[in-house]
Structure formats: structure tokens, C-alpha cells
Amino acid sequence: MSEVLNITSLSVEFNINGEYYHAVNDVSFHINAGETLGLVGESGCGKSVTSLALVRLLAKSAKISGKALYNGRNLLDLSLEEMHQIRGKQIGMIFQEPMTSLNPVYKIGSQISETLRLHNKISNDEAKRQSLEMLRKVGIARPEEIMEEYPHQLSGGMRQRVMIAIAMINNPQLLIADEPTTALDVTIQAQILDLMRNLSRDFKTSLLLITHDLGVVAEMCDRVAVMYAGQIVEQGLVDDIFFNTNHPYTQGLLNAIPKIDVQNKDRLQPIVGNVPSLTRMPKGCRFATRCPHAMDRCKMESPPLMEIRENHQSRCWLNDAKVV
Amino acid sequence: MAEVNMQEPETPTKLEVQLAYEGMKESNKFLRLLKAYPLVFVGGIMVLALVIIAVFAAKLAPFNPDTQFPNGLALDGAPLPPGPIFRMGTDDLGRDVMSRVIWGSQVSLEVGLMASLISLFIGTPLGIISGYYGKFVDTVIMRITDVFLAFPFILFVVALVAVLKPSVSNVFIAIGVLGWPLTARIVRGQVLAVKEFEYVQAAKALGAGSFRILFRIILPNIMAPVIVLTTLNIGNNMLLESVLSFLGIGVQPPTPSWGSMLAEGQAVFQYAPWLLYYPGFALLLAVLGFNLLGDGLRELFNPRRVR
Numbered sequence: 001m002s003e004v005l006n007i008t009s010l011s012v013e014f015n016i017n018g019e020y021y022h023a024v025n026d027v028s029f030h031i032n033a034g035e036t037l038g039l040v041g042e043s044g045c046g047k048s049v050t051s052l053a054l055v056r057l058l059a060k061s062a063k064i065s066g067k068a069l070y071n072g073r074n075l076l077d078l079s080l081e082e083m084h085q086i087r088g089k090q091i092g093m094i095f096q097e098p099m100t101s102l103n104p105v106y107k108i109g110s111q112i113s114e115t116l117r118l119h120n121k122i123s124n125d126e127a128k129r130q131s132l133e134m135l136r137k138v139g140i141a142r143p144e145e146i147m148e149e150y151p152h153q154l155s156g157g158m159r160q161r162v163m164i165a166i167a168m169i170n171n172p173q174l175l176i177a178d179e180p181t182t183a184l185d186v187t188i189q190a191q192i193l194d195l196m197r198n199l200s201r202d203f204k205t206s207l208l209l210i211t212h213d214l215g216v217v218a219e220m221c222d223r224v225a226v227m228y229a230g231q232i233v234e235q236g237l238v239d240d241i242f243f244n245t246n247h248p249y250t251q252g253l254l255n256a257i258p259k260i261d262v263q264n265k266d267r268l269q270p271i272v273g274n275v276p277s278l279t280r281m282p283k284g285c286r287f288a289t290r291c292p293h294a295m296d297r298c299k300m301e302s303p304p305l306m307e308i309r310e311n312h313q314s315r316c317w318l319n320d321a322k323v324v
Numbered sequence: 325m326a327e328v329n330m331q332e333p334e335t336p337t338k339l340e341v342q343l344a345y346e347g348m349k350e351s352n353k354f355l356r357l358l359k360a361y362p363l364v365f366v367g368g369i370m371v372l373a374l375v376i377i378a379v380f381a382a383k384l385a386p387f388n389p390d391t392q393f394p395n396g397l398a399l400d401g402a403p404l405p406p407g408p409i410f411r412m413g414t415d416d417l418g419r420d421v422m423s424r425v426i427w428g429s430q431v432s433l434e435v436g437l438m439a440s441l442i443s444l445f446i447g448t449p450l451g452i453i454s455g456y457y458g459k460f461v462d463t464v465i466m467r468i469t470d471v472f473l474a475f476p477f478i479l480f481v482v483a484l485v486a487v488l489k490p491s492v493s494n495v496f497i498a499i500g501v502l503g504w505p506l507t508a509r510i511v512r513g514q515v516l517a518v519k520e521f522e523y524v525q526a527a528k529a530l531g532a533g534s535f536r537i538l539f540r541i542i543l544p545n546i547m548a549p550v551i552v553l554t555t556l557n558i559g560n561n562m563l564l565e566s567v568l569s570f571l572g573i574g575v576q577p578p579t580p581s582w583g584s585m586l587a588e589g590q591a592v593f594q595y596a597p598w599l600l601y602y603p604g605f606a607l608l609l610a611v612l613g614f615n616l617l618g619d620g621l622r623e624l625f626n627p628r629r630v631r
Contacts, residue, residue: 057528080533088531095529100522105544115530166530 370613442500447507455515
């Protein structure tokens with residue numbers, strides 16, 4: 001399988017009061033053609049920053065280093081002009097808030113065909129026809145009427161469908177979905193996820209799915225990367241992550257999911273403590289302060305991402321101890 | 325590519341759709357708007373009347389505004405009060421006041437409109453650029469507006485007109501060129517709010533360049549307050565024109581302008597008060613019309629309005 005996206009040691013630094021701090025630290029992952037990669041982590045762990053960094057939508061003050069190879073071209077080296085060509089044409093994006101991601105002053109139809117015409121030399125009529133077709137594909141009933149309506153006339157679920165239509169209209173190779181279902185209620189969530197899965201299969205689009213919802217991950221993803229405090233702490237096939245969980249943080253996340261078969265009224269186990277602040281990262285393992293298995297070594301040395309079996313890496317000293 | 329079909333539960337049924345559209349019939353919509361925003365209509369009618377009067381001044385005015393009628397003066401040389409021939413009386417040169425008031429609307433409207441448009445076309449792009457790019461560009465543009473706003477406005481206009489030589493076009497150029505900072509500030513404030521919306525980010529993610537973001541995505545979203553401001557500006561600028569003409573550096577005689585009519589009438593107003601009443605009243609109505617229209621539009625564009 002060919003790689004669509006390959007990110008190597010991507011780091012993003014933000015300037016806070018004159019000093020630079022890593023929001024994303026040495027993140028590496030790849031996405032194969034047609035594959036869905038889940039990027040999981042709690043709020044503020046750097047998953048959105050990672051995605052914005054690779055399409056270069058971060059503020060200019062952010063310092064980005066590393067490599068982001070898209071079909072062999074480093075996105076971080078391209079000119080702004082070349083970047084405009086790639087955004088929306090080859091890499092589509094869907095955002096969290098369907099209520100505000102559509103421009104309130106334009107009709108749905110013109111917003112979709114605009115995106116199409118921005119990247120293709122086609123006539124207005126042809127753009128309209130293709131937009132209508134796309135609206136049908138994303139499961140919008142009575143698309144002819146919706147074309148003539150404004151965003152405020154649609155519900156959240158319909159707006160997210162329209163956003164997906166806009167993101168997919170140029171048939172991108174990679175779709176980045178940043179918490180696409182967080183703002184929707186559960187029944188609509190399921191429909192949107194279904195839709196995204198079907199579309200990415202039909203269009204052979206790779207999907208980078210950013211979420212904090214492990215349920216979504218289990219349903220959608222082929223592989224998962226778990227992020228904590230700007231680093232990837234565990235990465236592997238979805239089954240390995242769920243059933244051969246290695247990193248204590250991933251374990252903690254899984255323990256914190258409510259289960260339907262709990263017998264005695266057990267309380268959920270939260271991960272104690274808070275994510276360390278960007279300006280005060282611990283010297284050793286970033287999870288050490290909250291980790292139930294923390295050893296002295298964890299507080300002194302930062303663990304590297306270790307290969308614990310084929311296609312499964314974890315950033316934890318416990319694995320080193322096992323090897324020794 | 326296979327069809328992905330999914331039922332959309334929130335889709336209204338056919339019947340509901342039809343009903344919803346029936347309620348939106350044009351006439352009903354108009355009546356509802358009239359009831360909800362009477363100000364817009366009152367202001368709008370006043371402005372419309374002014375425009376009609378200005379455009380058809382030649383047809384509406386009973387006499388040539390510059391003709392000094394021998395029968396326009398009393399035997400002792402005093403101006404005539406309103407009567408059957410000169411409905412608003414005559415001035416101290418024997419000219420028909422009504423014709424002069426009607427022709428004066430042209431100058432007022434021209435200056436008000438053109439000056440506001442000049443402010444709009446200078447202020448809007450600068451405001452957008454300032455708000456969107458921020459940082460150094462913002463600082464430079466905003467400090468320039470500070471400088472402009474710190475000058476006593478009328479004094480500044482007086483000086484500029486004096487340098488340019490007084491004429492109708494120089495008056496509106498001076499007012500317009502000096503009026504842009506207010507527009508720029510308001511536009512900048514709006515841009516600061518709008519640029520944080522996700523649809524701006526989304527547009528970037530879809531490959532839109534800076535120019536497109538600024539003028540196709542952000543600009544339409546900030547137009548409402550800008551339109552209100554420009555409408556109110558027209559009224560203000562008409563007042564300013566009168567002030568300048570009153571001071572004698574605006575429109576030059578014999579071109580009739582409400583401001584210069586007030587200035588001329590001031591000398592004889594003890595025994596010919598109609599020379600102040602009519603141009604003053606015309607000015608009042610014109611400015612009031614634009615202000616009502618502006619306020620009404622502000623209501624209309626208010627997203628929290630009661631429908």
C-alpha cells in the first residue's frame with residue numbers, strides 16, 4: 001500500500017511571553033491510501049494543532065519543524081501558491097462546528113460550486129450540476145431546494161453533510177476531519193460517521209480522523225495514534241490499541257469509558273490529575289505525574305517511542321523493563 | 325462511485341414545505357416588515373422624495389433659481405413674503421426662494437452622497453486590511469486614523485477646501501477624504517469579530533487565497549453595519565456641506581445651496597424670516613430622512629430583531 005501522508009518528527013512551537021514552547025513534539029505517523037487513521041487524545045493535547053500545521057493553517061508566529069510528505073512532496077516546503085492548490089483540491093477538511101463553518105451570506109449551492117470552480121475550469125452550469133450530484137451523495141433529501149437555501153435554514157446534521165459535500169467535491173485524496181461529530185447529537189453522529197465511512201470507501205479517500213471519542217475510533221479507524229501533551233504515546237492497529245493496550249494513558253482512557261455491562265455500581269475510573277501546562281512540562285515522561293505505574297526513571301528520563309510488536313509502538317519505560 | 329443514500333430525519337415533508345412557503349408571500353412579507361420597522365419606511369419615503377426633487381428640480385421648480393425678478397421685491401426693496409406667485413417668498417435679490425430650495429436639494433444630495441461614497445471606498449479596504457492582517461499594518465493604519473480623528477474636523481475641512489478652491493466637487497472630496505477614518509475603524513472592528521468565525525478557516529482550508537478571503541468571504545459579512553454607517557453619514561455630510569456653505573467656503577454663489585441661503589438670509593431675517601425657515605426646514609427633513617433610514621436599517625440588520 002502506498003503512503004498518502006507521511007509525517008516525520010513534526011514539532012510545533014508557540015511563542016508564549018517571548019519563549020517558545022512545544023505544543024506538538026516530535027510527532028510521526030503515516031496514512032496509507034484508503035486508510036483511516038484516528039488521532040485520539042484529550043482537549044489541548046495537540047491533535048488539532050498537528051492537523052492545522054500540516055496544511056499550514058496555523059498563525060505565522062508558530063514555529064513548525066519536521067517533515068510532512070504528501071505523496072512525496074513536503075507540505076512544509078511548498079509556496080503559499082502551491083499550498084492553495086493543494087488545500088481543498090487534494091486535502092479536504094471538515095471542522096467541528098457545523099453551525100459556524102458555513103458562510104452565512106451565501107446560498108448552499110453557491111458555496112459548493114465556488115469550491116469546485118476555485119480548483120477546476122468549468123462552467124457555472126456544470127458546477128451546479130456536480131454540486132447537486134454531491135448533495136445527493138451526502139444524503140440530502142430535496143437537494144434542488146437546499147441548493148437555494150442559506151445555512152441558517154438547515155439543521156446541524158444537514159450543515160455537516162453540506163460541509164462534507166464541500167470537502168469532498170474535488171475528490172481529495174486525503175480528508176482531515178477535526179472532531180466532525182462532536183457538536184452533533186448521537187443519532188446524527190452515527191449517520192454522519194456512516195456517511196464518511198461510505199464516502200471514503202467509494203472515493204478511495206484516506207481519512208485523518210481527529211477525535212476524543214474512543215467509540216468513534218473503534219467504529220471508524222484502521223489504525224490509531226494516541227496523543228498526550230503534544231506527543232504520540234501509543235500507536236497501532238485499532239485492535240491492538242483496544243485489546244492489547246500498552247500505555248498506561250491509553251489504559252486510563254479506556255477505563256474512563258462507561259460500560260454497559262457493569263454489575264455492581266462501580267464508579268468510573270478517571271485519570272487523576274491534569275495535563276501539565278505547556279509552559280511547565282515535566283522533565284521525564286509527560287504522563288509520569290498521573291501514571292499509576294510511575295517509577296523513578298520515569299521522572300528523570302523521557303521514554304522514546306518503542307516498537308513493542310509489529311505495527312505497535314508505545315512510549316513507556318515499562319516496556320524497557322520487560323525487555324531487560 | 326456508488327450512491328450513498330440515507331434518510332434525513334429532519335427533512336420536512338412536502339406538505340410542510342408548501343405551507344411554509346405560502347406564509348412567505350411577497351405582499352404579506354411587505355406588510356409585516358412595514359409593521360415591524362416603520363422607521364425604515366418613513367425614512368425611506370423622505371429620502372426618496374428628496375431624490376425625486378433633486379433629480380427633477382428643473383421640472384419642479386416654478387422659476388429659474390438665479391433670475392432676479394423685478395416684481396420679486398417690494399417697493400422699498402424688501403423681499404416679498406410667501407404669496408400666490410412666489411409661494412415661499414423671495415430673497416433680498418428678488419429670487420424665488422421655492423425654486424432655490426428645490427435646486428438646493430441637488431447640491432445637498434450630491435455632496436452628501438459623494439462624500440459618503442468616498443469615505444466608504446477609502447475606509448472599507450483600509451479597515452479590512454487593518455483588521456485582517458493585524459500587527460504592524462494594523463498599528464500603522466490605526467495611528468493614521470487617530471491623527472485624522474484628532475484634528476478638529478470642521479477646521480480641517482475648511483483648510484482643505486481653502487487650498488482646493490471652493491466648488492461642489494472640492495467640498496465633497498474634502499469631506500469624503502477626511503471622513504474615512506470612522507468607516508475604517510468600524511470596518512476593522514467588524515473584521516476582528518468576523519475573521520475568527522470557522523467559515524473563514526474553512527475557506528482557507530478549501531484553498532481560498534488572501535484576496536478571496538478578504539473580499540468574498542469577510543466583506544459580505546460585515547456589510548450590514550457599513551451600510552447603516554454610510555446612510556447616517558450621508559445625513560451628516562449634508563449638514564457639513566451646509567456649514568461650509570454657510571461659512572462661505574462651500575458652494576459659491578449664485579449656485580443655490582441650503583447653507584448659503586441660510587447665510588444670505590441671516591442678514592435680513594428680522595423682517596424676512598422665511599429666508600431662514602424654508603431652507604432650514606428642507607435641511608432638517610433631508611437629514612432626518614437619512615437618519616431615520618439609517619436607524620431603521622440598523623434595526624433591520626440586527627440579528628436579534630423580533631421578526
